[in-house]
Amino acid sequence: MDDKPPLKLLSPQEWESLIDDFQYGGARRQKWTAAYAILPSLVDQALASLLKRDFPLKLLLVLFLEEFSDSLFADSDSDSDSRRSFLHRLVDTLRSLLQSTAPDGFAVSFSFKEQFMVSVTSILISLETGLDRPGFVEELEALVESLLTVVNRPNHGFDRQIRAVACECLRELEKAFPCLLSDIAGHLWSLCQNERTHACQSYILLFTSVIHNIVVERVNVSILNISVPLAPFSVPQILLSKEGSSAGLNYKELRRAIAFLLEWPQVLTPSAMMEFLGMIMPMALALELQTSMLKVQFFGMIYSFDPVLCHVVLTMYSQFLDAFDGQEGEIARRLMLISRETQHSLVFRLLALHWLLGFGEMLLKKGDGGKMKSFVEMGLKFYPSVFDPLALKAMKLDMLAFCSVCPDVRNSNSESDKLVVKLFQDGLISVSAFKWLPADSTETAVAFRAFHKFLIGASSHSNADPSSTRTLMDSTIFHTLQGMLVDVMLECQRLVPVIVALIDRLLSCQKHRWLGERLLQTFDEHLLSKVKVDYKLVSCFPIFDRIAENDTIPPRRLLELLTKFMVFLVEKHGPDTGLKSWSQGSKVLGICRTLLMHHKSSRLFLRLSRLLAFACLYFPDLEVRDNARIYLRMLICNPGKKLRDMLNLGEQFLGISPSPASSIFSVQSPRSTHNVKKPSNLSSYVHLERLIPLLIKQSWSLSLSSLSIGNNKPGNLEDIRDPEPIVEEREIDGSSSDTIQIIPENERINKPREPLRVMDSKISEILGRLRRHFSCIPDFRHMVGLKVRISCSLRFESEPFNCIWEVGPPFGGLDVIDSLPAIYATVIKFSSSAPYGSIPSYRIPFLLGEPPASGNISGQGVSLDIVPIANGSREDKRFRASVTVELEPREPTPGLVDVFIETNAENGQVVCGQLNSVMVGIEDMFLKAIVPPDVQEDEVPGYYADLFNALWEACGTSCNTGREIFLLKGGKGVTAISGTRSVKLLEIAAPSLIQSMERNLAPFVVSVIGEPLVNLVKDGGIIRDVIWEDAASHDDDDKGDDANARDDFERGPLHLTYFDETTDRDSVVNITKRNMGCFLVLIFLPPRFHLLFQMEVSNFSTLVRIRTDHWPCLAYIDDYLEALFLA
DSSP states (O other): EEEOOOOOOHHHHHHHHHHHHHOOHHHHHHHHHHHHTHHHHHHHHHHHHHHHOOOOHHHHHHHHHHTTHHHTTTOOGGGGGHHHHHHHHHHHHHHHHHHOOOOOOOHHHHHHHHHHHHHHHHHHHHHHOOOTTTTHHHHHHHHHHHHHHHHHHTGGGHHHHHHHHHHHHHHHHHSTTTTTTTGGGGHHHHHHHHHOSTTTHHHHHHHHHHHHHHHHOOOOOOTTTTOSSSSSOOOHHHHHHTTSSOOOOOHHHHHHHHHHHOOOOOOOOHHHHHHHHHHHHHHHHHHTHHHHHHHHHHHHHGGGSSSHHHHHHHHHHHHTTTHHHHHHHHHHHHHHHHHHHHSSOOHHHHHHHHHHHHHHHHHHHHTOHHHHHHHHHHHHHHHOOTTTOHHHHHHHHHHHHHTTTTTTTTTSHHHHHHHHHHHHHHGGGGGGGGGGGGGGGGHHHHHHHHHHHHHHHTSOSSSSSSOOHHHHHHHHHHHHHHHHHHHHHHHOOOHHHHHHHHHHHHOOOOOTTHHHHHHHHIIIHHHHHHOOOOOGGGGGGGHHHHHHHHHTSSSSHHHHHHHHHHHHHHOOOOOHHHHHHHHHHHHHHHHHHHHHHHHHHHHHHHHHHHHHHHHHHHOOOOOHHHHHHHHHHHHHHHOOOHHHHHHOTTTOOOOOOHHHHHHHHOOOOOGGGEEEEEOTTGGGEEEEEEESSSOOOOOOOOOOOOOOOTSOSSSOSSSSSSOOHHHHHHOOOOOOEEEEEEOGGGOOOOOOOOOOOOOOOHHHHHHHHHHHHHSSSOOOSSSOOEEEEEEEEEBBBHHHHHHHHOOOOSSSSSOOGGGOOEEEEEEEEOOOSOOOOOOOOOEEEEEEOOTTEEEBTTTTOOOOOOGGGGOOOOOOOOGOOOEEEEESSSSOEEEEEEEEEEETTTTTEEEEEEEEEEEEOOOOOOOOOOTTTTTTTGGHHHHHHEEEEEEEETTSOOOOGOOOOEEETTSSSEEEOOOOEEEEEEEEOOHHHHHHHIIIIGGGGGEEEEEHHHHHHHHOOOOOOEEEEEEHHHHHHHHOTTTTOSTTTTTTTOOOOOSOOOOTTTTTTOOOOOOOEEEEEEEEETTEEEEEEEEEESSOOOEEEEEOOOOOGHHHHHHHHHHHTTO
8 A cells, every 4th residue: 555654744833934935935935836746735734734623823824725825726737636636625624614613712713714714715716717627516516515504594693794704705606606506596585584683784795696697697597496405506507508598587586586685775884785786786777677766765875974875876876867867956965065064084075076076077968058057056166165175175176177167157258257267266265375385385286287277178188179279368267377377487486397397288288289389478478578687587497498499489588588687697796606607607508509499590690699799708607608609609600400400419420429418519529430449458558556555465355145045136245134944845754755844943043133122221321322323324225325435546658559559759859748648538447346336437638648768858857767656756747647446335345446448549549448457455445433423523532432342342242232223324224233353463562563553543543541552652643532541540440330341451461372292381472571551443344344453562462352243354354464563
């Protein structure tokens, strides 16, 4: 026999881990679904766990089966038998649970049964692919039979809720398989008559759904026949044969059933009533019932205080217009009353106005003049109240705009025009605050939305629109709006962008473009003559741009105003003007360019030439004068069409790359004529060198890959990681491979510790300092991070450059400068595989080549031989260009920055190629910690000392602050501290160490401790603005304050024990005779790490104690300290 051993059920903790993997998705879910043999075991274990009495996660497990049924009950041709077995066992498990009693109390048992019924029903409906699928009909019949067993117990009070849920499950099955319950409709009718609890609503809806499907599908069945038993249940043959009945409907029985259903609306909730009438109305039409019955039965719901019931009545009205003839006024008055009653919710009041608008549109389509007139008279009362919410004001303005374009209001007499203007002006009173609010405020948006609706309300987008252009432009509302917009711009110039947006909206519409043009003409006639010429005039420039773009508007007024403005700028220019003259003068030239682009030159020539000539002669800014001179020459020397082609920034000429700048004067040479060469040895005579050489040239860097399985992110360290749970399949006690074991959470290696909040006063003080410090560190994921800048110099050798590129005359003569080659418009691009972020390019406009070593400059025997800086030679800066490499590190690690250069030679050739890489060392990452802005300058040394103490504690293994998380600047990112310690012994004399500290680490020293050391350092005068402490005061602080956890440097000589073949006398080596003091060094490593040194200085050796929250940097610190002190 090939019997499988019994499965070892998963524990609740293992189930929680498995469900979490499925919900997480990705690789964690893929490892379960990829191994298809695991899925049957999961389903078996889930169903077995549901039958356990003491299993605590039954509801969670049922929801898991429902949510991931597509994976657990996968359907394919090869596993149809397996799927049928799963469904059979699922339905059988439901039947077993429904028949069992709950030993732990009926409340928990019933809730579980209800959820299990819903989940099984959902699984069968979602997996259904046709009733012809083998085995599916049997499982469907078994499920329906189980549900009918629950439903067939009317008036049982204690299980009324589970019976209601069973009815809802049967209703969903009836929707998925229409007429599934048609043969037992008589039994359902009987159950509806007998049920008296609140579950009767579910019974009524179930019976209504069955009758609705019978009518829609036109099935000829007798709903009074109860000869077909409830159990065993069989699927009707009409579903299996897929052939409709041709005998027709049994109208008599169906009308009797509908009459029964219409007696039960009082037991339905509003939501159930909406579903109920949604099925009753199509049945009434199909059975040719008198719709007046529905009106009598349900019209009273319009006076309810529930929006759903009001919506039901309006839906009935839209379906049966003839039955509700004469009730329009009553419906409209009720909706108006709802919108004006403040005790109703805002949503209800907004819905009432929305329904009223739709109601008015229906009346407008019907063309009933009398009803429409009464509706308009009532709608004129919808003036927005000052205290109405803004959304309600917007809807009421829409209502007024609709009433203003109705046929009874929109006619030719003057009284109607005055009425429309009154509607417009009175309606805007409630939102008149838009004149004092910013342009992007909601009140301003509501006001200009109303402008647009009143403006184009009488002109639809339909081609058959009878309104004419002349009628609308001559209307009173249009003239009123024109004057209002002019007044708004004169009073509140900050609203100009909103008015420009309104004009652009009209101009972009082909139907209403003439309205926008007419408004621009009005602005040209009435605005330009009234606007005040001062610095605020620039806020109206967007409107001036639109006027300049329109060729139907004469440019005379605009050019006169711009000339006056240029005169004003010249008169008001002074030492305090700054860049204001340049900025506003450039904007004036931009409008001039727009005029040249859209108007004929003959139309502009006289006034525009005067303006440009004045700018050329008198404007204080040089760039504006030059640009004006070029515009003037183009206007004089070029005909109109050629001029517009030259000014067209969007046109691409062959062989010319577009300039990234906005100015049209950045003309580039055609690239197609360049001789592009990429020599392989370019780096041999073009050099990019560091100004400050590295102490140690790091030829390697430590790169750590992510520890997450299936993670494709870069390998740099992340502050917060989410390692995936480890799930393994093992054989346990010789069982088969189908047995699954999940490693619990407490056995995982990479399990992150939860943050531990400590309330100790000592730790609280440390955490306060750290939170203050980290709140100043920018989160580079959401803002600009900290920059590391490396200063370099670029130079190139003239002799090989001339030989390769054939540039310049041969060397000779006294004046070597004239014969030196040069490069122009040099662009240096950087890239790196190290985590340095995006590195910006660097541009050099001009660079002169270095003369040969034997050359003389201007007759002076100045040698240009370049020797190392350390030798103290002076280099001629004329032949070098400074270059700054700007990095934004994501991790403090050494690396290489690749350099690519592209430049132009004097003969027009493009020189491009790869240069030697720039080496980045660990010392390049050394920055000073950020000081909060509220720290005074004289308090900075104390702040650094306190921060050092806090970080020293946090990086210690005995401190719990490593479990705290700290918010970074911006409040979006958090980080934590995980400290590491190390130690380094340096055999170096104290004077040499002090010199090295003063030369390399002076900016990072935060405190000097010990009287001998303090005296020596103070005498040097290089290390300043630090905390000076003598040994006695430092000991007192250590004894009186437990917060300082640093090791005491006064505890005597340092001894190292060797385990070689030495005697006891020689096994102890005395490293120092007396401790002189201690240096405390605080180094910030971007983007958010720290490096701390405590250097215990003795006469002939120094012990460096190191702590850091970025342990990979320790791989470089050892070599760095040796190069710093021992080289």
